[in-house]
Amino acid sequence: MDLIPGCLLVMLLLSTLVLGHRPLERSHSLSVVTMVPLLELERKLIDNLENYTKALEQKLEIIRSQITVMRAENEKGGRNAIPYLSNPLNGFSLIRRLHVDWIKWGKYMEQPVGISQIKAFGSWKNELPTQLDLWDACAGIVRIQSLYNLKIADFIDGCIHGKQYNVSMSAADMFSVGHHLAMKNVSSGAVQWLQEVPQRLQKELPSIPRHLLIAEVDVLRLLAEAHFKEKNYSKALPLLHNCLKLQPHDARVLRLWKSTKDLIENEPNPTPQENKEQKVPIVNTFKTSCNGLLEKPTRLHCFYNFTTTPFLRLAPLKTEQIGLKPYVVLYHEVLSAREISMLMGKAAQNMKNTRVQSEKAVNTNRERTAKGYWLKKESNEMTRRITRRIVDMTGFDLADSEDFQVINYGIGGHYSLHFDYFGFASSNYTGERSHHSIVLGDRIATVLFYLTDVEQGGATVFGNVGYSVYPQAGTAIFWYNLDTDGNGDPLTRHASCPVVVGSKWVMTEWIHEARQIFIRPCLPPAKGTSTKS
Structure with missing residues (x-):
């Protein structure tokens, strides 16, 4: 699959700037494309600040030019005051200047500068x-x-992963991350980030304006509090001493210093806190999968698919087996660069926070950090063409299946381990079913298109079986969510690993089971076979 032409990507990014002229849904960081207007906003703010400096400079230029003239006249009189003032013109001028001109200078000094720029900033604050x-x-x-x-x-x-990028984090960046972890009570993580801040802060002192600097006492106090929560009292105490040198009367620091000192005397060898987050099995599975540490399947091959529909006899699909149990395949070159550009361009102007769907509710949470757009399959000729292509890929009837969901991930964008099916056929399912789900049934299969390459991260992983698929523009993975008996296949639990570097775009089509009754009928699974029908 050819890479998307650079000009098309530029056009896509420029098209998103219109978002700056319409209300934006918050959570900018959940999608790279919705952060693009923030660059335009920052450009306007920089231009506005530059205009503010010009207004200041204009006032300074007027003052400085007059100071030279006024000082010359004052020094002329000061060198020989009596002869100077003996001339009535000089004496008169001195009295008039002090009575009239300096009152005007006082008013001029009081005049605010950059009123229009301050108003402009106020109008952008909501953005x-x-x-x-x-x-x-x-x-x-x-x-x-x-x-x-x-x-x-x-x-x-x-x-990052051995590759050096031309970017680094500032002390303020690092402090924000440490503060975030501290507020979440992840004190061990907060310590790791905050202890890097003081050294970076010292490097930045000569170049960062004072009003933008992170206060050293704030860093030391937060780091001390994190050590205290980790029961590292011996590390917290010297940090608190340094805090008190900077702010001797800070009551909060004094209380913490006294508590720390008492605990050291009464509990000389405290047991440090354990990192409980790492003890959650699903977190460990997700982490192991995304780092490629699971055993991968073997005896797989690639082939041309000629058989799913008659059309494929003329245009077979390049197919790569990802795994056999569950059966997952990767189709190559199933979207063109033009189709990808059009899909992304359409979605970019209408992105909303993605919501994790269940039969009981639709909720916004942080199991999935991305933004998406629902695109109707009958929107235009292109979407109808893609729908026919999915039929060729799967052999399924898509008449009642869901609309396409186009998704773009943001900073560390991910989707935790989950199933695409709802599990209606399971004996464990006790929830109420909507009329929609009764008519259409469960999600029998999923087709996931990759619209972009991703430089680092962003793999789709199946945590129970060790499958990993990395995004490649124009490819699509297909798998069955349900066994042939209609029950959900637990081996299809999958996740989207966090994007490290790059902008990950995908498009998902979930296919429902009702219309597939004769295409893939419900049968008891044969022992020792895969779920492939």
């Missing part, structure tokens, strides 16, 4: 990212670093 946006962005950075076991010292300097 700035919120606290929730920053929280999501911090969570994405933490997800990347922790899940891929990246060394923080390398990560903050732009070295």
Whole structure:
């Protein structure tokens, strides 16, 4: 599959700038494409600040030019005051200047500068990212670093998985991540991030304006509190001493210092806190899968699919087996660069926070960090053509299946381990079913298209069986969610690993079972066979 032409990508990014002129859904960091308008917003803010400096410079230029003239006249009189003032013109001028001109100078000094620029900034404040946006962005950075076991010292300097990028994190960036972890009570993680801040802070002192600097006392206090929660009292105490040197009367620090000192005296060898997050089995499975540490299937092959529909006799599909149990295949070159560009361009202007669907509810949570757009299969000739192609790939009837969902992931964008099926046929299913689900049935299969390559991360992994598929523009993976008896296949539990570097776009089609009754009839599974029909 040819790469998308650069000009098409540029056109796509430029098209998203129209978002700056319409209300945006928050959570900018959940999608790379919805962060594009933030660059335009920052450009406007920089231009506005530059205009503010010009207004200041204009006032300074007027003042400086007059200071030269006024000082020359004052020094002329000061060198020989009596002869100077003996001339009535000089004496008169001095009295008039002090009575009239200096009153005007006082009023001139009081005049505010840059009123229009200040008003302009106020009009853009509602477009700035919120606290929730920053929280999501911090969570994405933490997800990347922790899940891929990246060394923080390398990560903050732009070295990711051995590749050096021309970017690094500032002390303020690092402090925000540490503060985020501290607020989540992940004190061990907070310590790792915050202990890197003081050194970076010292490097930045000569170049960062004072009003933008992170206060050293805030860093030391937060780091001390994190050590205290980890029962590292001996490390917390010197940090608190340094805090008190900077702010001797800080009551909060004084209380913590006293508590720490008492605990050291009464509990000389405390047991450090364990990192409970790593003890969750599903977290470990997700992490292991995304790092490629699971055993991968063997005896797989590639072939041309001529048989699913008669049309494939003329245009067979390049097919690669990913695994046999469950049966998962990867189709190559099933979307053109033009189709990809059109899909992304259509979705980019209408992105919404993705919601995890279940039969009981539709909820917005952070199991999935991305934004998406639902595109009707009958929208235009292109979507109808793609629908016919999916029929060729799967052999299924798509008349009652769901619309396409086009998704773009953001900073550390991911989707935790999950099933695509609802499990209606399971004896364990006790929830109420909607009329929609009764008529259409469960999701029998999934087709997942990759619209872009991803430089690092972003793999689709099947955690129970060790399958890993990395995004490649124009490809699509297909699998059955249900066994031939209609029950959900637990081996199809899968996840989208966090994107490290790149913009991951995918498009999903979920196929329902009702219309497949004669295409893939319900049969008891044969022993020792795969779920392939």
